[in-house]
Amino acid sequence: MTWHPNIKELLKDKKIDPIILFYENQIETNPSELNNYWYLGLAYLLKENYEDCESIWLLPFLEIKENNEKIISKSFVKILEEEAERQEQLNELNISVFLIEKVLEINPSLLNIIKLFLLRFQNKTFCVEIIHEYKCLDFIKDSSNLSEGETTLILHFLDKLLDIPHQFTLDFVKVSYSKLVNNPEFQELFADKIGLMAEEKRFLIYGAKLLEITLEHQPKNLETISKIFFFYFLSRNYNQARLSAIKYQKYSSTFIEKVFASYQLLLNAIESGDWLNIQDDFLLYQENLNSLVKQQPEIQEKYIFTRLANIGKLLLYVKDELHKNRQSINGIGQLFQKQAHNYYSCPVHFSEKLKVARKLKIGYIGHTLRSHSVGLLSRWLIKNHDRTQFSIYTYFACQKNDHITEQFFINNVDQAYNSTNVVNDFITQIEKDEIDILVDLDSFTHNLTAMIMALKPAPIQVSWLGMDSNGIPNIDYFIADPYVLPDNADKYYQEKIWRLPHTYLGVNGFEIDVPNLNRKKLAIQEKAIVFLNVQSALKRNPHTIHLQMKIIKSVADSYLLIKGSGDDQLAQQLYLTIAQQEGVEQERIKFLEMTLTEATHRANIKIADVVLDTYPYNGATTTLETLWMEVPLVTRVGEQFAARNSYTFMMNAGITEGIAWSDEEYIEWGIKLGTDENLRKEVSWKLRQSKKTSPLWNGKQFTKEMEKAYQQMWKIYIQENS
Template sequence: MNTKNASNTLAQAQQHLIAGEYNQAAKLYEQAIASEPDVIPHYWYLGLMLLLQNKEIEAQITWMLPLADVEEENIPAYTQELTEVLQLEAERRENLEEFSLAWVIRQHIKEINSFDINNLLKIVQLSFKIDKFEGVEFEELEIIELLNSQNFVDLNLELLQQVLQQVLETPPFNKSSIDFIKSCLPYLINTPYFIDVLPAVMKIGHIFKLPATAAHLLRLYLNLDSNNLEILRHLAIFYQNAKNYSQAIETAKLCLSLSTEIADKIFAVHLILCNLVTTGGYWEEICSTKQELEALQQDLITSQPHALDEVRTLGLLTASFALPHLEDNPDNFRKIHNQLAQICQKNIQAIYHQEFKRYSERHISHRKTANYQNKLKIGYVSYALRRHSVGWLARWLFQHHNREHFEIYTYLINYDLGDEISQNWYVNKADKAHKLGIKALEVAEKIYDDEIDILVDLDSITLDVSCEVMSLKPAPIQVTWLGWDASGIPAIDYFIADPYVLPDSAQDYYTEKILRLPQTYIAVDGFEVGIPTLRRQDLDIPNDAVIYLSSQRVYKRHPETTKWQMKIIKEVPNSYFLIKGDAEEEPIKQFFYKIAEEEGVERSRLRFLPQDPSEAVHRANLTIADVVLDTYPYNGATTTLETLWMGIPLVTRVGQQFAGRNSYTMMMNAGITEGIAWTDEEYVEWGVRLGKDEALRQQVVWKLKASRQTAPLWNGKQFTRDMEKAYEQMWQSYIEGK
């Protein structure tokens, strides 16, 4: 075969290859080999054609034939030549998105050269694309060992980052995955690619809700950069979310020692305070830390910073979270908090100046053309529309909304794909639902694009993303409802309340206009109840004993309120106190034992209960109690509703702040005044009276059971009508320019 004919034959073979006609191409390469048996590349291509026909053994034999007759020192060069042929074909198949075929070809490259790190990484990447990744590939391919030994050249860092990103975004994580991540970090730490790794770790911790895994990954990073303040902050948060409170406190204290900016110090002290409160002990340190936080907040207000970055800005509002748990002084608290909220909003609007300007300009033009006759578009934004107190309580508003007059939109931040509450109530029952991540601008743009008329925030300062969204004011009317309390952000127009949950003087220290619904700011049609698992005999409590119960998260525990509760137990013979909450077991026990000893109550009268496996079982188990003792200065909310629904008498101390009046408004809207205390002494008196007077307890139980058919608290439909009237009033005021 002359050179011209050989060239034509190879060109035809290539055309057959591209056309997928592998058998015809193979015949042409066989002809080329017959004519030119010493031209080794012909064997490479013939073997490739056989491989593409699933004749893997024949392909391998074909590749081995020419190597049997060459000098040993020339084998590496020929092997490299074969690898390049297969590499080009694998890349061509990847470009054609024929990933399964590319994966097979790269497996053969691995057989030829098991140390080609880039090829091994490509195999893993392709495993994801064809849903074959099982988490054991790193060990089987010996990638981790190779990365740790650095026994390779020309590592493709971009490819390494892409594979790492895919691993980080694909839980669950096994030891092999963790070891791979660890082996990658030294290569990426000082490169532009590392910036893409941190968001993936945030996603693991916050969206996939694997804070312990996220903390482990950040610790690996700190091995390389031990004083990185941003990483330490995130690490402290992940420790806290993983309930590793001692490590969270230690890490937050390290953050504080490394901080030079006031905003950084505020956030570090906030983290320390939250974790101290959550452990339920160390009260002297809690008080001194609270004072330190308030002093730092005042220093920042005095300095009036206008150029804080996004991270520091958002930390300002969430740093106030713990304070109402410690003191009922809303006048003083809100004066400070509202100023922080104003600083926060100014900085966020400056950071996203163009977006904020665009939103504002449309609000101005929209007001001129607004039509009251159209359906109002109501948007609800929250991370808590899931298995969460807010998620359980907001359901009935979605159930009863009048769809002839209102279009309902939901913006689910940090959406949990596995949460049936989100799906069944807040996705399926919305006219349009957006399942979003944790980027505030993405959320704000969706709200703006949907042309929402009234945006309702259910998170308040419990989520910095929601605060950022509301600060940008993507909707012309913005409202806070149901969450922690009003956020104080000036861009929020209204705060939903009722005649009881805020005192008459509250408007003096709220920046939002307080809109009081006629009866109650919250109502539910009821709760799902399971089968009880608690028995008196299992707790070694006599059948004729009086059982008091307090079921709250530990950060709502206050030593002064706990003293009142111990006074009640001491005063009521044959009484026991069940304590249920979520914290480190030993510290919370010591917290209660210490106060019990001070008040002369035997430890044997206290019982500590674990969390129940589900909300429905928790509600069923409430019925073991004769009386529930509420917390103060931060009352129960969902727990109070559940207690009243189950027909159990409740003792609550009424405060001045929103969080200190939740149980009061709920009891009033259930038609119950027995157990409402206006002083510390009354709290103890009601607790003792309800414990000693069985007839009084039974009377309250009957009232609560009868209230299910009559009380505003259990009428979700009427509550929804009241909310809708409030929305219409807001809209009317808006289009009239008031």
């Protein structure tokens, strides 16, 4: 069935009135030919006369007998469907939508419902609510098997629908998943969309919910359970993350699965702030790491191997044991590198051009070269490089760029390379760029960067500025200074420790905004003594909190303010429990909300008389910010890198007041600075003066020292390879 041949030219020229006249004559001549009514109604529709269109279509139904209605409806629907398709081809989408909606009034079907949804996507009128309005879920449920046409259309629809993170999307996926679970095209689409929506666009809970649907069909799929765990964990939905970690542990059977299970459980507990309940989790984790290092097993599960380089980092937050921690971290780094070479075949051939006298090519790689602590601290090095001596390249590992990226890490370098998560692409690019020295700024914080460093795409590889060096044998040097590692640290590191003469980090200060916090808001009197701790839940080791509470108890009219990421309820439980154990009134402990900007956060530090540092993992960026704001700080110095950050920064700022070498000294310094106003003023004055002379606040001097180190590293390399 189609339009009459005599009017096809009129249709082409959009001359609608003659078409209407033609079909009116046809009806007058042959009133029993119902198709003429359908086409006359369509002609009125093309003229956007919806009222006459509907009236014409209604006439045949008023006159026919009931037993003929199905036959007539079938022919009517066929004509409407054909015209809807023709209008879609002409890009007259509103008309096409109207026609399919009319079809659904007469003969609702899954095929036409999905057609309508796709048309609404095309004309930008789709909203997820119509999924339930048209009851398409019932049609899918009632269908024993989807036809080929239905499957094709549903896949097209899912390609668009999955881009909308909504409960109704999840409802549709849940119902259709069982019908499509064995369809390879669907599985590929589903995996790609989770990658796009959860991993790239960071709709993490949505990604977790989608994956939970798949567990109804494969409840013991550990890779899926682990991915769900990390989606919830990264979205800071710690309760759901813990449930996933427990489920993963329950179904773990192999040794490496049990190792990974203990890591997930402890990671979630520490980062959420559930420190009061970590003892058993930590002992199991520590025992598993020791066995892992000793056994050096082959790892078949790629999803575990890709995260392997980072699983030792939790040791740094719990115990300050340089020798034992490095032994585990080095062993894991060795295993990770071996596995990396088993998984990836991308041999790198260093060009002979490297040995020719020329500008050194320095590459910086990381996922935080943006408005993040690493980006904000490393930008001064990038900015101050001597471009007559060095060519600078940046490699962004799965990061979202921002104004800091643009200003310092793109506009300020010779070449910036942005990719997603393809290891071989990075290796190829770094080799093509003929990088001489590749500097890792991620350390334990990103799997992709660790993988690239393990495959060694540059002749010299350096670890700088991360949590600590991660023990990968292909990393040649770890940047330190005279203070941040003890003198005997060399024997514990896989990497060679390269000590700069003053500090392993120099910056040109920080941007400061107007504070939005004051004592009146917190109901604290002006004469009271305010202690402040600004650290994430990861660093809130209960042992140090006990020391802090002893200080609060000993300093009259003092308060402790706490700010940082983690689960708010667990943070309050942690601090208030320890406060009660130490005999400190709960009213003296106050919890601060997160600030909107870093500049405001820094300005708010001035509310404190004294900042109390964490241990065994010190502050780093927060310590620098505290010193820049000229606020005294108490730190406990330990053995490991993470326990000596504040120590090196304070020494380079020219102050020793507040540096404690034992728990007792930590308490003593806290009490002394809390009770001696003149001492606090003296420390603040020293910090103010240090901005004029300290290497800590001299980004240019620091850059020269790093450049000298690079040149010396290169000289050693040439001598060893000539």
